[in-house]
Amino acid sequence: MSAVRTGGRMFLSSAAFGIAVALGYWFVSHEAAGTALLGLMGVSLGAAGVYVARHARGAALPADQPESRPEQLAGQRVGAFPTSSSYPVMLAAGIALFSVGLIYGWWLALPGALLGVAAIIGLMRESRAIER
Amino acid sequence: MTAVVAPAAAEPRRPARRAGVLDWLVTTDHKHIGILYMATTLGFFLVAGAIALVMRAQLAQPGLHIVERQAYNQLFTLHGTAMIFLVIAPFALGLANYLLPLHIGAADLAFPRMNALTYWLLLAGGLTIFSGLLLSTGAAAAGWTMYAPLSDFENTPGPGVDLWIMGVLMISASSIMTAINFLTTVMLFRAPGMTMMRLPVFVWNIIVTSLIILMAFPPLAVAMAELFIDRRLGGHFFDASHGGSAILYQHVFWFFGHPEVYVMILPYFGVVTQVVSTFSRRPVFGYLGMVLASFAIAGLSMGVWAHHMFTTGAVNNPFFSIMSFLIAVPTGIKYFNWIGTMWQGALVFPTAMLFAIGFMLNFLLGGVTGVMVASPPLDYHVEDTYFLVTHFHYTLAGGSMFALLAALYFWFPKITGRLLSERLGMLSFWLTFVGYNITFIPLFLVGLLGMPRRVVTYLPLPGWPELNLTSTAGAGVLALGIALTMWNLVVSWSRGAPAGDDPWGGGTLEWATSSPPPERNFHALPPIRSDRPAFDMRMPQGTPGGQARARAG
Incomplete structure (x- = not known):
């Protein structure tokens, strides 16, 4: 099954x-x-x-x-696995700043949100490149 | 950063390059992320352990002033929070991060970049929680359960609690994404021939753990959001004076909190199963029973949350009591199968096996006392005493922590290519095991005498000072044992004896690749015909119809 x-x-x-x-x-x-x-x-x-x-x-x-045997997959594409990307750490930093900004004020939340959005856009563009 | 094409036979080996700081920041390789997870959680483990030592020193005798009351409240809050959210659970997820693709013959996890995000969110969440220590008002001090109304703005005004909430929210998001990643990977990226019924038991337990995370962590995120709205945005979810309900917080929190216990134990059941099978030189006894028992534990774990609320008088005690008793059955099956695996095996006892056996002995005490406190009349007697504290320490410290150490000794050679010193390991095991029990057996007794938890000091009632002093002395021995293992890790990382690909004679796929594994994990995969493909590859004559033998147990 x-x-x-x-x-x-x-x-x-x-x-x-x-x-x-x-x-x-x-x-x-x-x-x-x-x-x-x-x-x-x-x-x-x-x-x-x-x-x-x-x-x-x-x-x-x-x-x-x-x-089935492993050789059956030889030469076939099994997935797209990027080995490095700078956006995950950037997105995490954005989320952290935004979250703590909810406590301390917009001066911290706003840069956090901007950083997060920039990272998400970066991830999407990167995905397109990987799929190609 | 490109698509992976399955290797035909063998690729030329690329010489390993030492990774710089920047490489670690941007890595999406599951092995590097696994190492980051494990190193970070061990860091938090040392901090939370040091906090425990300060608390034990404060409690060594009645009337001491090593720390004052408010600081003590922060310490026990941070100790619990860190051990649960930043050590025991995420170490298991980090270990699975490293091992899961290796176990199933995959090149990486399904979503490598999301995987990296989960690690950085975990780190950010942990640092956010601990950053409260820098505030003049201090870190959160309302206990790791953060019960309303103690945690509301009126009773705990400083931003320490808010930082705690945000940190826990980040960790929740991280855990949910990790669960999705694990489930997708196991469903879609297994190597040819690695059918579901050939998955190592560790992987099955990670599947079940992921399911529990998906069921339990969203309610936690909801509880945290509601708590934050109550504190900062004028909400009244848990405010009884405005039509809210503090009991509601306990319901939502424990709907996460109890399943979380199984998030912290099931992966370690998997670790112990692999270690015991390897060092008994036998396949896992009752493979299907092991898998079904994990599912039974997961299902039941979702229906027992309010046994943490017996004494509120606001829940249906018989329902939760019966559901809690039932969990002992699948857990008993696991014990039966571990003993079945060892029965008539050619047992050997390296450090990893000793820690696995230590786990079984300690967890047994935790489990048996768990059955005791699942009975409401007994629970009324010991609620909020050191008996309860000791019960869950036997499951999560005597249990999970011992299995964590077993995992370190078992897989360190695969991760680094070097063996940990067995001499230091044995010494560390005995100090840890003896120290652990000297620390906690007196706490069972002082709990039965009525000593409450979360108090900064106590009266010199008959027996209390002696039992507490013994416990503190035991904590010193325990700390020495842990320190030896940490020293072992540091020294062996650069100077340990070379491990080779398969130092233990392991059966699962990670032992069929190099130590440490190459970038895409395998240069060539052996055929997979049982749940021990590496064993089948090494001893083709030893496994007539591999799978049949493995199944027969």
């Missing part, structure tokens, strides 16, 4: 578990906060599960075939 399908089932069964426990919990406790948390957990995992399950059909990976 394909791993993506396994993944879909993993999400969907976790979603079913969340909703079942939410119902049981409501029945024994009539407590709103926990029921909402469990229910929302179920719903959000369900959404992820449906997405993965819908994409599972076309995903036949050599990894899922027990007798």
